[in-house]
Amino acid sequence: MATKIFTTTLISLIIIISSSHQLLALNHTPKFFRKFPFPSSAKSSQSQPQLDIHYETKFFQQRLNHFSFFKTPMFPQRYLINTENWVVGSGPIFLYCGNEGDIVWFAQNTGFIWEIAPKFGAMVVFPEHRYYGESVPFGSKEEAYKNASTLGYLNAQQALFDFAVLVTDLKRNYSANACPVVLFGGSYGGMLAAWMRLKYPHIAIGALASSAPILQFEDIVPPETFYDIVSNGFKRESSSCFNYIKQSWDVIESKGQTSDGLELLTKTFRFCQKLKSTEDLRDWLESAYSYLAMVNYPYPSEFLMPLPGHPIKEVCRRIDKGPAGTSILERIYEGVNVYYNYTGEAKCFELDDDPHGLSGWNFQACTEMVMPMSSSRKSSMFPPYEYNYSSFQEDCLKNFGVKPRPKQITTVFGGHNIHLALRKFGSNIIFSNGLLDPWSGGSVLQNISESIVSLVTEEGAHHIDLRASTENDPDWLVEQRATEVKLIQGWISDYYQNYKVVFDM
């Protein structure tokens, strides 16, 4: 039976990459909402082994607009809280900066915090990001997502203020005023964690920002970075694999010119319904490659899909293995089958035909999270595409009635010359990145100062450090997490020491 795994549980990575793909898609068509493809019978991410975590679910009344004083509605912000291990009144507060999805899903997929909390005697809090999960204003998701006027308060600065207000309130309620707050976050949540430390140093003493592409804006990093890294992830496994993929787009394009050709493509790739255009197939393949690069973990995982360890290695093995004479398309199919159908349960694949109207991350991407992305003709295995801001803006206007503000993030949070700006300003941020992760290209990969540091792992993928430990963790991952724990311990003991100095003054 064909089912879709895209539940209401939005997934950080999926959402982020969908935005980059929209940009890529602009190359071929001005359509903004890409059709999102899912395998017909893969398991829902919700069905993956649940972490054994305990928390209370609570709601906090937040102001929808923190920055105007005209009457503004309130909305319930959901947060998960666990105080079992907390050393009452003095233990730290571990605050995960909820990102663009259901907070329960993030709590489930951030085992690291749960594992280290007891050791620190820490309270654990997972607040949900406004407009996601159950934290929606205007009474319902339908109302909240109706148009730009209701969506207008969905942005990073409002979200950070939500966290600040919530923490301040929690500290008072739990008589935890003297307790240091440590921030955690991955992906967009990692960006929020780093920014929160920079903007609210009086509220949090440090941040672990994992896979946080805070430099993926304007012209700070080359727009080709993301797809180049994905491509290199394939090339390093096998240059023939890279070449097969690179050559496949023209083959697909030429086959797709006729109805018979589309029929052939439909059959080759086992779609349940006939393809309407090659674009759908292209998107389906591009998604798979990009996600594979992000979750290119060294052990079997079920983060997005059930996958083997080193999944790209396996994809390339299958692409390469066919005997001479095997068609490119058959090779490609065998390869992506690793991503879409590793369990082998899918009989055919369903393309999601419903563009779903307004989605939260799409709105954020159309307003402040404007991340220019291109695909280089030379170094990328993807169809070449040059970022075109004008068409992007046009699409945003058409779909949301908003004009993007591509300078918003760099104006508010900086980014250009970040090493210059922060070399002697700020402290206690870890930017952790795995170089296999395509988002690492937009992240901080060098130490900025003694206490704003970069932890880079050659073999790491998207915020792998935040995931629960496994028996199969390689040494470098065990070490990375140990370093993070040590740095956080340093912040906390430094805080207690400063506390003593300041109050003995």
Place this chain on the structure above:
Amino acid sequence: MATKIFTTTLISLIIIISSSHQLLALNHTPKFFRKFPFPSSAKSSQSQPQLDIHYETKFFQQRLNHFSFFKTPMFPQRYLINTENWVVGSGPIFLYCGNEGDIVWFAQNTGFIWEIAPKFGAMVVFPEHRYYGESVPFGSKEEAYKNASTLGYLNAQQALFDFAVLVTDLKRNYSANACPVVLFGGSYGGMLAAWMRLKYPHIAIGALASSAPILQFEDIVPPETFYDIVSNGFKRESSSCFNYIKQSWDVIESKGQTSDGLELLTKTFRFCQKLKSTEDLRDWLESAYSYLAMVNYPYPSEFLMPLPGHPIKEVCRRIDKGPAGTSILERIYEGVNVYYNYTGEAKCFELDDDPHGLSGWNFQACTEMVMPMSSSRKSSMFPPYEYNYSSFQEDCLKNFGVKPRPKQITTVFGGHNIHLALRKFGSNIIFSNGLLDPWSGGSVLQNISESIVSLVTEEGAHHIDLRASTENDPDWLVEQRATEVKLIQGWISDYYQNYKVVFDM
């Protein structure tokens, strides 16, 4: 001829203190808008000797609401700019953080920046604060000040964002991307300068925050601080002067019980029209004392009023000098005459009967700039008053339809335990204060770190260091300014050095 000095040129201090007086006034009456008294023939502040400064006046289109993405109107932000001394492409940019008034008036009264700019090869920019002077949204001051819905975007965070956007744009237009920006500000503008450095380290390398009471919020400093400092300013000149003032309130109250008594008070204090209540007189006197403490400069000045040097000394001399048997009220009149009529030109005093409806600072005070102030029965010479948040809130609701957010500033910018929060975070801020200034009580008076420092002068008053130098400047003031210049030089050379390090990396 009776004229009023209260022109459209709002004065930082006047506005700030008017808010504190409103609180004081709440003791006696729930009325929120105090009637503001002015002498009948004192010169307008605009008529004081003009500084010989040159600038171009320009306007920049700013977004009214930076924090929502729903369509928002633009408004013209005025700014004054001088590039005559600027070392093109590499010299620093001196940015004055415009506060709650006409920017031309602030430019005129901030001689320090103009004097040091040539030495630094600096560009000088004075942007006006939104909703003040000519920088009003909605086409006119009437429209902008109509109600809470139009006034809602008048707040510190929006104003800081205005500055950030403007600087970013200027840097691009002047090819000044590598140029370090140094912030200056006094009073509320000093608060903005400090906060801007903390929130936008990527935009400005340091801030001179003069007389910036960033701690005058919630319970950070005792609410009696302000009026205690004013009172001590009088007491240190003469304890009998202090006592006469302290005793005068009961005398006024008892005289004012009858119409004849009000007639007598009117005559004693030379009002042009008969007093309607003792409250007006009380406000008139309280204002004078508080302003006198703020502008208790060591040389003659015309900042608010034409005054002699050490004006409080002169006030007390006159209060004390009457022969035995001189009534308290006659003494008080002789004293405040120094403030309201030092030139001796006024024949009678006009009370401003028009509460003027909505004023910008009153709105800010009713929303985020909630500064609790009390007057101690024991240590203050003012009528005792205990800060009452409930009545304050009630008045704000009644007058503006807004509920104050007393925690807004501390949540956004911090304040509690500032030494703990910033001891190892941030850099390059000077908090300069004179201890005669009643606002010094809510300011940072101790070094926070090696580069977030406090410069305190025993004999200084409200942001005297920002004023133009005079022949009569005492040594401590000359030294204070020299220290400031040296620190700013340090930031700038440090910046250029870091620039080299980072770009040679």
